[in-house]
Amino acid sequence: MADSSEFDPQSILSHKYPDTTYNYTERDVVLYALGVGACGQDAVDGDELKYIYHENGQQFVQVLPTFAALFSLASALNGFNLPGLQYDPRLLLHGQQYIELYRPFPSSGCIHNKVSLAGLHDKGKAAIIEIETKSYEKDSGELLCINRMTGFLRGAGGFSKSSQPYSYSSYSSNKVSSLKIPKSQPFAVFEDCTQPSQALLYRLSGDYNPLHSDPMVAKVAGFSRPILHGLCTLGFSVRAIIKCICRGxxxxxxxxxxxxxxxxxxxxxxxxxxxxxxxxxxxxAKVKERNRTVLSGYVDIHRLSSSL
Structure with missing residues (x-):
């Protein structure tokens, strides 16, 4: 739990994160696609081979939109580094993710990231931190996407000096939290199997948190065995939406x-x-074996050429 005598929430409003650079190649794009299950059930899937291979004479592989989440990965892996805020990185949980896309990503590139604090919330036994990353193509300076990630830091709360929990946010982070799942039958349903080695494959895209690979670390965090990365689960669901709604x-x-x-x-x-x-x-998204909902949200799409 944070020491309120050392940690002043107001002081972080002027906290500056260093800019980061993210370089990637077509190999990274392909490895990511495999990590989120592309062609995992069918190696010649007509909707997904384009993420893996130069299909039908195309010059470059296509990039999945959730690849954008990797651009902000450096900020999370380097720690949030807020003065006076202490937390056990093994107890860090990913709470929410928002990605805004401005144009398709090239199959390789150099990305310049501008990182800023978007929110901090004291929940008593935990703290919630919100990080915004604006990603630009380094050569052109063009804004490619914005990531906003929410981290749940167990054991890091209790830093408020007032009787009310401290809350600061520069943007509205509760839109997805208040999202209501319709009671009607789904428009589409897609079932996909993750592999026993899925987390070990996905971690090669840069998230080496041992929670997803080390059985002992997983037990300390309260899990019976290593768990899948939340962003990997998101990749599976967005792939399903692209396949079923966006016609591939x-x-x-x-x-x-x-x-x-x-x-x-x-x-x-x-x-x-x-x-x-x-x-x-x-x-x-639900886990079939346990009948539990593990992920929810929304995806906004551009207008289709004709109605579904």
Missing amino acids: DPNLVRSISARFLLHVYPGETLITEMWLEGLRVIYQ
Whole structure:
């Protein structure tokens, strides 16, 4: 728990994070696609081979929109580094993720990231921190996407000096939290199996948190075995939406919002349910074996050439 005598929440409002650079190649794009299950059930899947291979004479592989989440990974891996805020990184949980996309990503590139604090909340036994990352193509200076991630730091709360929990946020982070899943039958349902080695494959995209690979670390965090990365689960669900709603076109995705509700164990089956409301796809993902909802949110899409 944070020491309120050393930690002044107001002091972080002027806290500056260093800019970061993210370099990637086509190999990284392909490895990421495999990490989120592309072609995992069918190696010649007509909707997904384009993420892995130069299909039909195309010059470059296409990039999944959730690849954008990797651009902000350096900020999380380096720690949040707020003066006086102490937390055990093994107890860090990913709470929410929002991605806003401005144009398709090149199959390789150099990304310049500008990172800022977007919110800090004292929840008593935990702290919630919100980080915003604006990612620019380094050569052109063009804004490619914005990531906003929410981290749940167990054991880091209790720093408020007032009787009311401290809360600061520069943007509205509760849109996905208050999202209601429709009671009607889903417009589309897609079932996909994660592999027992899924987390070990996904971690090669840069998230080496031992929670996803080390059995002892997983037990300290309260899990029976290593769990799947939340962003990997998100990749599975957005792939399902691209396949079922976007007719296999990843460039139709305009923004992605996700709330991570429960862990997934590698090897479990994910069922993504989708409801289409105008140009918004509301979705939730369930683990088939435990019948538990693990992820929910929405994906905004560009207008299709013809109605579904």
